[in-house]
Amino acid sequence: QVQLVESGGGLVQAGGSLRLSCAASGQTFSSYVMAWFRQAPGKEREFVAGISRSGSNTDYAYSVKGRFTISRDNAKNTLYLQMNSLRPEDMAVYYCAACWTCGSIRAGTGVYSSWGQGTQVTVSS
Numbered sequence: 001q002v003q004l005v006e007s008g009g010g011l012v013q014a015g016g017s018l019r020l021s022c023a024a025s026g027q028t029f030s031s032y033v034m035a036w037f038r039q040a041p042g043k044e045r046e047f048v049a050g051i052s053r054s055g056s057n058t059d060y061a062y063s064v065k066g067r068f069t070i071s072r073d074n075a076k077n078t079l080y081l082q083m084n085s086l087r088p089e090d091m092a093v094y095y096c097a098a099c100w101t102c103g104s105i106r107a108g109t110g111v112y113s114s115w116g117q118g119t120q121v122t123v124s125s
Contacts, residue, residue, distance in 0.1 A: 002027040002098050002114045009094060009119030016086050016123075022079035022096030022116055030054075030074040033102040036081045037109065038092035038121075045095070049081060050105035059105045064090070088125045093118040 008020040020036070035050035049070035050059045058070050069082040079096050097112035106112075 002029065002032060004096050004098060004114055004116035006094065006096050006116040006119040009121045011122045011124065012086055014086060014088055014123055014125050017082070017084045018086065018121060020081040020083065020094055020096075020119060020121075022081075024077045024079065024098070029072075029077040032098040032100055032114075033105055034070075034072060034079045035097050035099070035105065035107075035112065036070060036079075036094060037097055037112075038090075038094045039118075040092040043092075045109055047107035047109075048094070050107070051079070052105060057105060059107075061107075083121070086121075086123045088123050091121060091123045093120050 002024050003026045005023045012018050036048040037045050038048050039045040048061055051070045051072050055072045067085045071080045095118045096116045098114040099112045
């Protein structure tokens with residue numbers, strides 16, 4: 001199993017930007033479909049963005065499309081999430097996740113076998 005560690009969260013004003021990173025170790029990073037999820041207090045964990053093994057395909061939740069960009073650097077074993085035009089409703093703990101068995105990007109949490117510990121994103125209005 002790949003081990004995942006997120007970083008880059010913090011406090012930002014509405015309209016601001018943050019870049020999250022997810023460092024992977026333990027297995028071949030490029031063998032995994034990767035995704036970002038988020039969970040706000042009292043809500044279920046939800047899909048934010050996903051990326052294929054090569055990075056050629058991406059998918060986004062409707063709520064973040066046009067504002068967030070997912071990318072990966074397989075040479076550096078790192079996943080990224082660039083978040084622009086942040087809104088108070090984006091406030092949540094953000095998790096990166098890895099799927100070994102996925103043939104394509106999946107939005108359901110159940111197929112992802114490895115998860116990071118999460119990083120808090122706080123957006124002030």
